[in-house]
Amino acid sequence: MDAAAIHACTAFAGTQRLAGGPVRDVARAVKAHLDAHPESQVLVFDNTSAHPVEFDLRGTVEDVLARVDRAAPSAAEPAESESRPRGPGRPKLGVIAREVTLLPRHWDWLAAQPGGASVTLRKLVEDARRAAEGADRRRVAQEAAYRFMSAMAGNAAGFEDATRALFAADAMAFQSLTQSWPADVRDFARELASRAFHPQQEAA
Known part of the structure; x- marks a missing residue:
């Protein structure tokens, strides 16, 4: 995973936590550690998804940090969606027009609702999204914890259980x-897993 795409990460040298926090700080710590211990095995994980994070460690610490800074998205740069030509819809509200295929009876029901089809569909989607939020957060957290556990504790006692x-x-x-x-x-695995056990707290 590109370091530019994340906000915070954690590095492990073997089974010991080497550094954690903003990408720049972790990159500095990893570079310093590997310069002093070139035989060491260091793995870095995104703090949210537990995807592996890769740094380009060539050159000096300043070279490494400069690459991290260049890769980070600039606030002055327009977002991808803003730079694209605008299509149909209500762009000031972020509304995007796309085709929806429904049966005639669905269109008849939508047309009879207060506000019409578009308003009703948006309300239905928002209601469904809210209803699924807890389950979605749990699934994402479970996947993140499992991803880290597989990489760092796959041979540990009790892994399967x-x-x-x-x-x-x-x-x-x-x-x-x-x-x-x-x-x-253990502590990092528990930190990731806690979001799966208490998904509602993640939203707070």
Whole structure:
């Protein structure tokens, strides 16, 4: 994963947490560590998705940080959506016109609703999105925790059972099954998994 696409990450040297926080700070720490310990194995993970993060570590620390800075999106640059030609719709409200295919009875029902088809469809989508938010957050968090666990604790005692507890949303079992893991790996796995066990807190 490109470091420019994330906001914060965590680096591990073996099973020990080397650094965590803003991408620039972690890149500096990784560069310094590998310059001092070139034989060390360092893995970096996005703090949200646990996708691996790669740094271009060639040259000096200043060279590395300059590449990180150049890769980061600039606030002065227009967003991709803003730079595209505007199509039909109400652009000031961010409304985009796209084709929707429905049966005649669906169009008849929509046309009879207060506000018409567009207003009703937006309300239906918002209601469905809110109803699914907790489940969606849980799924994303489970995938992130599993991604990290597979990379860092795939051979650890209780990995398979901990994975089952994660996807069963059994927080107590997960805590117990990960207790014997290396402390930094265990704590980061628990941090990621906590979002799966308490998805509503993530939204707060």
